[in-house]
Amino acid sequence: MKIQFKTEGGFVYLPGLNKPVIIELADLPRPEADELQELLARARFFELPPRAGKPAAKGADQRQYKITIENAAGTAHTIFLTDVVADPNLRRLLDFLKKKAAPASRKK
Amino acid sequence: MCQRTYHRRSIFCILPPYVLSKISQNGSPQQRDKALTTMSTDSTLRALRLAQVPARLPSVPTRGMPVEGQKQRTIYDAQHTAELPGDIIRKEGAPPCGDVAADEAYDALGATYDFYWNVYERNSIDDEGMPMKATVHFDKDYNNAFWDGFAMVFGDGDGDIFNRFTISLDVIGHELTHGVVGDEAQLQYFYQAGALNESISDIFGSLVKQYLLKQTADKADWLIGAGLLTARIKGVALRSMKAPGTAFNDQLLGKDPQPAHMKNFVRTFEDNGGVHINSGIPNHAFYLAATSLGGYAWEKTGRIWYEALRDKQVRPNTGFQRFAKITLRQASRLYGANGVETKAVREAWNQVGIKTS
Numbered sequence: 394m395k396i397q398f399k400t401e402g403g404f405v406y407l408p409g410l411n412k413p414v415i416i417e418l419a420d421l422p423r424p425e426a427d428e429l430q431e432l433l434a435r436a437r438f439f440e441l442p443p444r445a446g447k448p449a450a451k452g453a454d455q456r457q458y459k460i461t462i463e464n465a466a467g468t469a470h471t472i473f474l475t476d477v478v479a480d481p482n483l484r485r486l487l488d489f490l491k492k493k494a495a496p497a498s499r500k501k
Numbered sequence: 502m503c504q505r506t507y508h509r510r511s512i513f514c515i516l517p518p519y520v521l522s523k524i525s526q527n528g529s530p531q532q533r534d535k536a537l538t539t540m541s542t543d544s545t546l547r548a549l550r551l552a553q554v555p556a557r558l559p560s561v562p563t564r565g566m567p568v569e570g571q572k573q574r575t576i577y578d579a580q581h582t583a584e585l586p587g588d589i590i591r592k593e594g595a596p597p598c599g600d601v602a603a604d605e606a607y608d609a610l611g612a613t614y615d616f617y618w619n620v621y622e623r624n625s626i627d628d629e630g631m632p633m634k635a636t637v638h639f640d641k642d643y644n645n646a647f648w649d650g651f652a653m654v655f656g657d658g659d660g661d662i663f664n665r666f667t668i669s670l671d672v673i674g675h676e677l678t679h680g681v682v683g684d685e686a687q688l689q690y691f692y693q694a695g696a697l698n699e700s701i702s703d704i705f706g707s708l709v710k711q712y713l714l715k716q717t718a719d720k721a722d723w724l725i726g727a728g729l730l731t732a733r734i735k736g737v738a739l740r741s742m743k744a745p746g747t748a749f750n751d752q753l754l755g756k757d758p759q760p761a762h763m764k765n766f767v768r769t770f771e772d773n774g775g776v777h778i779n780s781g782i783p784n785h786a787f788y789l790a791a792t793s794l795g796g797y798a799w800e801k802t803g804r805i806w807y808e809a810l811r812d813k814q815v816r817p818n819t820g821f822q823r824f825a826k827i828t829l830r831q832a833s834r835l836y837g838a839n840g841v842e843t844k845a846v847r848e849a850w851n852q853v854g855i856k857t858s
Contacts, residue, residue, distance in 0.1 A: 401771065401772070402772065402773060403644070403645045403647070403777075404645055404646050404647065404666070404672070404675075404726075404739065404777070405726070405739040405740065405777055406758055406771070406772045406775075406777040406778050407754045407755060408754070408755030408756065408758055409751065409752070409753050409754040409755030410753070410754060410755075411755075411771060451649070451650025451651075451683065452647060452648050452649045452650040452679070453647065453648045453676075453679040453682075453683075453690060453698060453699070453702070454645065454646060454647035454648060454676070454679070455647045455648075455649065456645055456647070476583050476639075476640065476643075476645075476647075477583055477584070477585055477649075478583065484583065488641075495642065495659065
């Protein structure tokens with residue numbers, strides 16, 4: 394299973410941080426892989442509509458997160474989220490991915 | 502008719518206006534008095550209903566008291582969660598609460614309010630005394646600040662790349678100006694209109710800082726977000742109006758992508774069609790006009806841009822060239838078609854590759 398996580402928008406456009414972060418489930422340490430799979434199941438990721446978060450109709454400088462997950466069979470599902478997510482399960486999934494994608498953890 | 506969520510006193514719905522009218526003509530003095538009061542309230546509500554504006558009972562004001570020149574700030578603490586607005590940490594008139602980000606936000610909202618009021622006689626975000634709300638400590642290690650359409654939200658930064666976003670007065674002025682732009686022009690947040698929206702926020706964000714520091718155009722740094730990047734990042738700020746494209750050049754962040762001229766306009770689907778990228782072009786035009794005229798930038802160039810923003814010709818899809826023409830129209834109106842101000846604005850747009858005639 395391949396997870397693609399991309400942060401878009403925000404106060405400033407930083408070309409260096411604009412690339413999607415790709416997480417291969419198989420490459421994660423076992424506890425993290427288990428945690429991620431549980432988060433996906435709890436959030437019912439593959440059943441979510443593409444715009445699961447609060448739509449950013451008004452406002453400015455808001456961030457949007459694009460999550461694409463490809464399962465073993467090659468089927469991909471994509472959702473878009475903003476920072477404010479009402480569903481606590483989905484919120485935990487987003488937190489997990491944000492942490493994995495944090496620039497501080499990327500620079501090594 | 503009475504389907505709205507607030508309670509409307511039943512009499513306003515039950516008695517048709519012609520009955521009230523009859524009472525006011527033929528009733529006893531007391532009856533007439535009451536009927537007249539009811540009629541005036543009634544017609545107000547009917548007019549509001551026609552105008553599709555929800556009538557509000559006086560007991561539940563949702564806006565600030567319309568006292569001119571008085572600010573109403575509320576700072577909320579999200580306590581490192583992504584839930585809005587968070588808990589109130591400081592209200593208008595309260596002494597500093599000791600939380601650095603909250604006190605910075607409080608002071609910066611005050612400085613932004615004072616700038617708009619003292620310079621352009623604008624009473625807050627909507628020019629009707631709208632209370633200003635800001636949330637600090639949003640999320641964990643959050644490298645962003647945004648306007649959600651109703652309030653400002655500030656992250657603490659991750660401490661690694663970004664410091665806390667309340668550190669820069671121009672960033673706070675920028676966010677509040679998004680509210681002003683939303684109130685005046687409803688510029689779409691895509692492509693050139695979006696870049697114009699961003700540029701106007703940068704311009705007035707910078708002017709808030711210049712006004713507080715009493716800096717003339719030649720003394721200002723014209724930077725957005727100075728102090729926001731940590732010492733390990735190679736960069737002075739997030740954007741430069743004086744020299745777009747030079748604010749940062751770092752191994753991790755990449756190079757500041759802003760163009761200063763139309764010939765380098767960036768066509769992209771990223772960043773809502775480059776709203777934070779191509780804003781460098783109108784930003785630089787403002788800088789050129791302001792430094793060419795000299796003195797305090799908010800007095801003349803700022804006034805021209807402010808009047809242009811409020812011009813009814815600004816449409817949701819207004820692009821750079823159309824906006825440039827509107828600034829010229831406003832410059833001519835304020836200072837005459839042959840005024841040095843009008844010439845400076847025309848020349849500034851010309852220098853960034855935007856022809857206005």
